[in-house]
Amino acid sequence: MAERKPFLLRIDRAVLDGLQRWAGDDLRSLNAQIEFVLRRALEQAGRLKPGRGGLGGPEGPPSSKSERGFTPRERKTGEAEPPGPRR
Known part of the structure; x- marks a missing residue:
């Protein structure tokens, strides 16, 4: 497991x-x-590099998406997450 720094x-x-x-x-x-947000922005x-740099730990991988690619909110509401702000 990768070292986690406070x-x-x-x-x-x-x-x-x-x-x-x-x-x-x-x-x-x-x-x-x-x-999750910082890792996605860095990628x-x-x-x-995707899939690198400290995945795992007590909370598991930073993404909660299932194999089919839906977040719990998307499964519950049927709506896709809006894209984040672009800079």
Whole structure:
């Protein structure tokens, strides 16, 4: 298992609230959700190879998608997750 380092994060309250709601919808802890979002952004930017860098741990892989590619929220509502903001 990859080493996990504690890290203090100062974050805007609205961003934190949004992350907490998203984490709850996807049945993840807030920490796992933050790591999921950061990992996905790094992969999309080409700064982290897909499937590398500390997968696993007490909360399992950072993605809660099933083999068919649906999050728990998508299975419950039948709606796809909206794409995240582009920068």
